[in-house]
Amino acid sequence: MRFSAAEAVTASGIDRAELKAILPRVDPSRVPVWPAARWFRLLWAPGITAVAMPWGIYVHPDRLDAPLERLGPLMVHELSHIEQWRSLGPIRWLRSYAGDYLRGRRAGLGHRDAYRRIGLEVEARDIADRFAG
Numbered sequence: 001m002r003f004s005a006a007e008a009v010t011a012s013g014i015d016r017a018e019l020k021a022i023l024p025r026v027d028p029s030r031v032p033v034w035p036a037a038r039w040f041r042l043l044w045a046p047g048i049t050a051v052a053m054p055w056g057i058y059v060h061p062d063r064l065d066a067p068l069e070r071l072g073p074l075m076v077h078e079l080s081h082i083e084q085w086r087s088l089g090p091i092r093w094l095r096s097y098a099g100d101y102l103r104g105r106r107a108g109l110g111h112r113d114a115y116r117r118i119g120l121e122v123e124a125r126d127i128a129d130r131f132a133g
Helices: 005-011 016-022 072-088 090-106 111-116 119-131
Strands: 032-035 050-053 056-059
Touching (some): 005 072, 016 119, 050 072, 056 072, 072 119
Parallel strands (some): 032 056
């Protein structure tokens, strides 16, 4: 099952103009969504259901069993990461993401807590929460 992020965003009733105002560098209709291959999911930390790459979004196949209208907030979260990538560039994005995570780990946080405190993750969650209904 392959579709565009726009299909889930639209099915969820998310206002595309409002989304565009927040994520100006990302056109959801040009972001493909694929089921993540098993080998790729083996690289993911436990609990991760989707990963955004600069060219598209990979989603755990179990999550794709849900109707498209239930995937809207997840798509917004992942589209936020693509916006961040395009805004910061790959080096600054990776430095920020990995740096926040490693600082959390050095501060004694476990994986999950360090991950949840990554600034770019916090921002993506906040943006997705604006559209969760």
